Amino acid sequence: MIDVTLAGTRADKVEAALTALSVDAGTDMVLSVVGSSAQFRPHDAVAGITGAVKTGLGKPIAAFLVPQADASLRLLGEAGIPAFRTPESCADVIRAFFDWRAPRAEAPAPAISHAIPAQPDEADARRLFAAFGLDSPFAVMEAPDAVPDGLRYPVALKILSPDLAHKTEVDGVALNIPDPAALTAEATAMLSRVRARAPAARITGFLVQPMVKGLAEAIIGFRRDPEAGPVILVGAGGIMAELHRDTALRIAPVDEAEAHAMIAEVKGLKPLAGWRGLPKGDLDALARAVVAASRLAAQSGVAEAEINPLIIHAEGQGVTVADAWGVPAFP
Secondary structure, eight states, X not given: OOOOTGGGOSHHHHHHHHXXXXXXXXXXXXXXXXXXXXXXXXXXHHHHHHHHHHHOOSSOEEEEESSOOHHHHHHHHHTTOOEESSHHHHHHHHHHHHHOOOOOOOOOOOOOOOOOOSSOOHHHHHHHHHHTTOOOOOEEESSTTOOOTTOOSSEEEEEEOTTOSOGGGGTXXXXXXOSHHHHXXXXXXXXXXXXXXXXXXXXXXXXXXXXXXXXXXXXXXXXEETTTEEEEEEEEOSTTHHHHOOEEEEESOOOHHHHHHHHHHOGGGGGGGXXXXXXXXXXXXXXXXXXXXXXXXXXXXXXXXXEEEEEEOBTTSOEEEOOXXXXXXXX
């Protein structure tokens, strides 16, 4: 940092200071901060900055003006120099500038033929993810008394409906059900509760899955953005995912190296790397799950798909899909 003080605000002094910074090997960019002179003497205040740009700086340059100085902002804009009114906007843009990376040439994701219904429920979404390599055990009950054989108790029970993305809001989830008789009783009660709370929702059955425990929960989301194209998201999951918005985002598909880089950006997942002696989670399995979901980029019939939560187990023990959702793409 160079502080030229009031005596050094002459155009030639400012230009010399900016030029000296730009040739320094330890400088990535030059930021000129201009005080009240930008408001009262706009041409004099920015002359050194515009002069330095004309001579050809070898580094990016920007300016932050305080207090409000419209004339100086206009002069800098006309010279093609980014100029900012607040420190927050200045810092945000500089961070975005240095975080930007040129798009990589990605190999196309291998196409997998799997049709998704026009009105999918969770079972349909799980089958979709299973086709792309993210398969976790579950069974479907068409009626409260149609209990499947071979279930591993205790189990979780969820209502199936293409209209209910958030089942907990209609009391459509029950946990730790110990045996077949309790499962039938809970399914009967759940159907009554959900019909009372969401009478217009179409009920397609019940989903049953084994109860599992893990170290943490993640969210993995895929979306076909109208401007950016297919994108993949990973973040801290569970019922608080939408509140915290602790996520990382990339253009899909991604490879495992990029998936690991995304995971490393998520603060809520950092403890799984063994933070301060905590048990390590299976981040390799999580990365493979991100890669698998990103391959939905090749599935043109899918507009959006999400796993939340994805339960992350201890290192080497994999991940489990606890809940899934999908939205078809319409022509």
